[in-house]
Amino acid sequence: MPEQRTTVEGKAWRFGSNISTDDIISAAHLTSLSIEEIAPFAFENLRPEFAKNVQPNDIIVAEENLGIGSSRESAAAILRSLGVGAIIAASFARIFFRNAYNLGVPAIEFPAIAKDPNLVRDGDRIRIDLKEGTLFNHRTDQSHQITKVPPFLIQYIEAGGAIPLLKQKLKTI
Amino acid sequence: MTQQTMAEKILTTHSDQKAVAPGEIVEAFVDVAMSHEMMGTRVIPHLEEAGVTKVWDPSRVVMILDHWVPAPTVEAATIHQRVRNFVRDFQIQHFYDVGSGVCHQILVEEGHVRPGELLVGTDSHTTTGGAFGALTTGIGATDMAIVLGTGRLWFRVPDTIKITITGKLPAKVMGKDIILNILYRLGVEGASFQAIEYHGDTLKQLSLDAWMTLTNMAVEVGAMAALIPPDKRVLDYVKQQTPQSFTPVYPDEKATYHQTHELDVSKLVPQVAKPSLPSNAVPVTEVEGIHIDQALLGSCTNGRLEDLRVAAQIVKDKQIAKDVRFIVNPASRRIYLTALEEGTIGTLVKAGATIGPATCGACFGGHCGLLASGEICISTSNRNFPGRMGSADSHIYLASPATVAASAIAGKITDPR
Numbered sequence: 169m170p171e172q173r174t175t176v177e178g179k180a181w182r183f184g185s186n187i188s189t190d191d192i193i194s195a196a197h198l199t200s201l202s203i204e205e206i207a208p209f210a211f212e213n214l215r216p217e218f219a220k221n222v223q224p225n226d227i228i229v230a231e232e233n234l235g236i237g238s239s240r241e242s243a244a245a246i247l248r249s250l251g252v253g254a255i256i257a258a259s260f261a262r263i264f265f266r267n268a269y270n271l272g273v274p275a276i277e278f279p280a281i282a283k284d285p286n287l288v289r290d291g292d293r294i295r296i297d298l299k300e301g302t303l304f305n306h307r308t309d310q311s312h313q314i315t316k317v318p319p320f321l322i323q324y325i326e327a328g329g330a331i332p333l334l335k336q337k338l339k340t341i
Numbered sequence: 342m343t344q345q346t347m348a349e350k351i352l353t354t355h356s357d358q359k360a361v362a363p364g365e366i367v368e369a370f371v372d373v374a375m376s377h378e379m380m381g382t383r384v385i386p387h388l389e390e391a392g393v394t395k396v397w398d399p400s401r402v403v404m405i406l407d408h409w410v411p412a413p414t415v416e417a418a419t420i421h422q423r424v425r426n427f428v429r430d431f432q433i434q435h436f437y438d439v440g441s442g443v444c445h446q447i448l449v450e451e452g453h454v455r456p457g458e459l460l461v462g463t464d465s466h467t468t469t470g471g472a473f474g475a476l477t478t479g480i481g482a483t484d485m486a487i488v489l490g491t492g493r494l495w496f497r498v499p500d501t502i503k504i505t506i507t508g509k510l511p512a513k514v515m516g517k518d519i520i521l522n523i524l525y526r527l528g529v530e531g532a533s534f535q536a537i538e539y540h541g542d543t544l545k546q547l548s549l550d551a552w553m554t555l556t557n558m559a560v561e562v563g564a565m566a567a568l569i570p571p572d573k574r575v576l577d578y579v580k581q582q583t584p585q586s587f588t589p590v591y592p593d594e595k596a597t598y599h600q601t602h603e604l605d606v607s608k609l610v611p612q613v614a615k616p617s618l619p620s621n622a623v624p625v626t627e628v629e630g631i632h633i634d635q636a637l638l639g640s641c642t643n644g645r646l647e648d649l650r651v652a653a654q655i656v657k658d659k660q661i662a663k664d665v666r667f668i669v670n671p672a673s674r675r676i677y678l679t680a681l682e683e684g685t686i687g688t689l690v691k692a693g694a695t696i697g698p699a700t701c702g703a704c705f706g707g708h709c710g711l712l713a714s715g716e717i718c719i720s721t722s723n724r725n726f727p728g729r730m731g732s733a734d735s736h737i738y739l740a741s742p743a744t745v746a747a748s749a750i751a752g753k754i755t756d757p758r
């Protein structure tokens with residue numbers, strides 16, 4: 169797996185609060201053994217156009233409690249499969265947050281978006297720097313503070329997820 | 342000595358550190374790892390990619406098929422087959438096949454949840470086991486692959502929220518009503534990334550079945566885990582289920598709690614969580630009369646013996662409304678058999694209930710009772726997100742077994758009192 173960059177630039181896809189893992193991928197698709205096969209059903213009820221139009225490095229920007237509910241890793245996995253470069257939210261549900269890093273997709277807190285949803289609008293071109301903890305919005309020409317990704321989690325991004333790290337670890341024990 | 346909460350103590354005894362504190366990242370030794378169908382779909386590919394050819398300790402791994410059981414599709418049957426092959430090839434010592442029960446119930450009934458231990462499972466409702474004094478938490482497929490390969494996993498030591506429940510619970514008001522009310526008060530993020538510790542005199546009056554409902558839906562409050570200091574009932578129960586020794590932990594008197602909440606339940610009325618968040622709880626009186634198409638009694642939240650008995654008592658010698666499906670899924674074969682032998686199942690069937698297998702089935706929108714567009718279900722399960730149980734524009738109201746049973750009879754949301 170190639171080393172991942174710690175800056176991401178792409179188009180923002182805006183979502184609200186309490187987007188559940190059921191919203192991201194419904195249980196109806198979870199018996200598939202192929203993530204690629206079910207990726208077209210990402211957000212199928214909320215934003216059916218998402219899977220068709222999302223481009224590599226596009227960024228999910230949600231409000232409170234993104235990924236509430238089921239532990240299904242397929243929710244984060246289909247977003248990775250569709251090329252999503254980062255997931256930003258005012259706050260995250262715990263298991264979804266872990267799953268994202270485990271798959272090498274940064275999940276970064278941006279508390280201010282909950283108070284001012286217009287900081288990033290749907291379709292804005294944004295750039296984030298994981299190590300610096302900054303989000304730059306090209307539309308507004310403004311830079312915002314987001315949570316700095318700690319070195320502990322940066323290693324997951326740089327390795328492309330936890331499985332490559334596990335592979336290394338198993339070689340040493 | 343550092344004063345610690347139960348979660349802090351368990352993470353301390355399961356790491357190399359002398360004493361862990363909230364916010365710290367610790368690598369912890371796992372006592373028990375549980376997976377279900379997610380093993381067949383997502384964990385096995387991770388193990389293959391990482392080159393894991395044996396699990397760290399096959400005697401500490403529990404596999405349970407419970408979501409799509411019995412297999413409703415060839416795809417589901419294939420997943421089950423992959424899990425069975427894995428169990429055989431990796432010599433997994435604890436396997437519970439189709440029909441055994443819902444994983445969180447099986448873990449408890451078979452003595453895999455033991456006070457003071459650390460258990461992880463690939464299911465968000467793994468918090469349930471905390472009713473037995475263990476730190477039990479949900480993880481994803483990659484985390485499970487790491488645990489199976491190494492026996493360890495990193496955790497951020499959670500802050501603990503103490504919830505003290507006092508007062509005598511009124512008749513026909515249940516553990517479910519307590520947790521729905523807690524959800525209303527704290528919200529779906531109220532305990533995000535944190536641990537909950539339940540205390541208070543009311544716990545003594547509640548059954549262990551009800552304790553499990555309190556810890557089960559802690560994940561709906563966002564919690565990593567929910568723990569209850571084990572009483573004699575818990576210790577006796579676990580000793581009956583397993584010869585394995587264990588060391589219970591209790592919170593220190595001066596442990597630091599991030600927040601404390603007190604809840605007097607002596608005047609609590611039955612709660613109903615309206616669509617589409619479990620925190621949308623209102624007194625049943627505010628939603629009485631809403632027509633229902635389906636009533637579901639079951640799931641890891643409320644498919645236990647007490648739940649079936651309370652429902653049977655309410656529907657005894659009555660008939661469910663003509664235009665309602667009343668679906669009952671006992672949470673395990675053991676529960677099913679006891680309920681059958683004592684006549685509880687008979688009472689439910691006579692009233693018009695359809696008894697399904699011990700499965701997660703309809704609760705997560707898998708099979709065995711999905712909803713069509715526009716339909717309304719009142720359910721004892723744990724989530725009422727849009728589309729959770731079928732069509733994206735079906736609607737779910739969450740309630741206790743008593744409220745669900747009373748509603749099934751009336752054909753509309755009904756106060757069980």
